[in-house]
Structure formats: structure tokens, C-alpha cells
Amino acid sequence: MANISILGTGNMGQAIGGLVAKGGNTVQQLNTSSAGEAVTGDIVVLAVPHSALADIVATRGDQLAGKIVVDLTNPVDLATFDNLTVPADGSAAAELAKELPQSKVVKAFNTNFAGTLATGSVGSETTAVLIAGDDADAKAAVAEFVSAAGLRAVDAGSLKRARELESLAFLQISLAAGEKLSWNGGFAAVA
């Protein structure tokens, strides 16, 4: 059984907390009012907006050493809605990995709308969680709790692929905002 901490109690934090419980794993749910409480999980999901990462690195960076850190952020430029705020050849996950050299950073969940994590499906397909990272064991640990909750875990490659995962999510958000995809749907992965 894995111990999983989730920072953030918004839509994504709640949905992922639900998955952890569903899979029979232990969840510690923290938010900004839990500043004094240490992270206890071996896997820590940062279920926060991209803009909150810097503060987490500053205040909890030491606690995250040795842990698997899951980044689900999408660094969409909310002023223009026309680009991402990270370098074009990089990703939010790559930047986070640089800031947390002692942690195993994994990109996951950023391409999933919260509703599809809760229902377990995108249209008639099982919700697929695309997972990218450089540490095979860390990816396997994330895949395990995703699969335990009945979702489909898909290894999307090295952490370099976070760039494509963030591009896909940006496109998906932009299409949903334009009412061309449903916020309860999005891109389904057809195997």
C-alpha cells in the first residue's frame, strides 16, 4: 500500500484523492492552511496551479527530497491564452525537476480533466493517465495507484515528453474553452 500526499484540495486534488482512496491506498491531503504539517507520503502530488510551484519549492523543497513528486501543472499564459509561460523547448516539469534535484519528478494527470478522473471515462473510453518521467520506478509507482483505481496508466516516455503532454493539455484546454471539446471529455486515448 502506498502513502500518497496531495498538496491542493481543489478539483484536481479532490479527484486524485478519490482515486487514491478507491485504489486502497492511504492519502494525506494538504492545502495552504496546512503549512505547519509535514508531508508524509512517498508520492507527493502537487495538485496546484503552476503559479504555486515556486512557493512549494521554497517552503517544502527539503521535505520533498527522496520522494516521488508528481507535477500536473499546465503553465498556460492566462493573460494571452496563446502560449505557455515556460521556454518552448522545455516544460513546467523539467523546470521543477531542476529545482528539486533530490526528488524524482514525474509528469502525470495534466492531460486529464478532473471530471474524467472521477468518472473513470472519457466518452466511452477508460480515462488514460499519461505519465512521463526519467525514473522508471517512480513512473511505475504512479502507474500502480492509477491502475488500482481502475484507470489506464500509459507510460508516455522520458521527462522530455512533458513538453508534449503540456502542449496537448494546452490545446485541450483551449478547445474546451471554445466549446469544441467537453470539460467532462477531452482527448480520449484509443488503444
Place this chain on the structure above:
Amino acid sequence: MANISILGTGNMGQAIGGLVAKGGNTVQQLNTSSAGEAVTGDIVVLAVPHSALADIVATRGDQLAGKIVVDLTNPVDLATFDNLTVPADGSAAAELAKELPQSKVVKAFNTNFAGTLATGSVGSETTAVLIAGDDADAKAAVAEFVSAAGLRAVDAGSLKRARELESLAFLQISLAAGEKLSWNGGFAAVA
């Protein structure tokens, strides 16, 4: 009724030719052995590998002036299979548009596997053709022949979004090559 020329008679060229005919539009199909034959369509689909674009620009660039040019290429680095060969903040479509300033360049079909154009579905969803471009009329003309063939045309935004469409396709190809998505499936768009 639209006149549509397709350069290329490979899987994608054949599949798109089938769509054009299905929608009751006229198709001119050309390949490398038709070098002497002029392009007659108002819409010209370049159903070729990315590496063939430079030659088409050189030999047929003048003929493409004033026309809608559809780019479906994915500039995947076939040596490393780990990145695209275009600048990270650009796209094959943006580069083509620079080379063909007299044409209206539209990105479309690059996120569709050929089989899903022929069958009209990705899993249980109607195949969605994501279309990006800076000229609204050009995009509408492409959307019209896509819709006429029974597929779903989705306006994905300006030509700048070709970057995300090419990222999505790269990820899709990479997952299919790793047997995590089907070559007859891929990412379905759930509205």
C-alpha cells in the same frame, strides 16, 4: 463543389482522396511522377512526408500562389525519434507559410492516422480533423469538405496552434510505436 488537388498517393493521400470523393467534391491526385501536370485545385493538400516539402516549394511554389495549401506533415526527427526537426517555438506549418507567402497555409489532418480517416471513427467517436490557420475562409473551406465526408471538423485556432497539433501528433505517433495507442485509433476528441 470544391476542386481539391492532393499531392501524394501514399496512405494519407489515398485516405484524403477518399474523403473528397465521399463528400461529392472533385479530386485531382498527383504524385512525384506527375511533375509535368499543373495543380488545378483551389485547395491543395500536401500529403507528403515533411522532408518532401522543400522540393514542392521549389518546383510548384508558383502554382500554389492564391491557393489554400493544407500541410499535414509531422517533422519528427526519424534518427532520434525524440524531438521534432523544427524550432521548438515554431512548426512545420509556420515554416511552410513563410516559404509560400502568396498561399493560405492551413494545418490539418496531421493528428489523424490514415485508417481513422477511412473508417470515419476513432474508437466510438467520429474522427475529428483539427484545423489551424490564420485565414478564416481557408479554414472554413477545409472544414466544409471534411464535414461533407461525415467527419467532424474542429477549428483549433490560429496557425500558431500548429505547434500544439504537431506536438500532439508526435506524442500520438510515439505512443502508437510503443503499442500504447492503436494505429487505427489514437486520440479521439470527445465533445
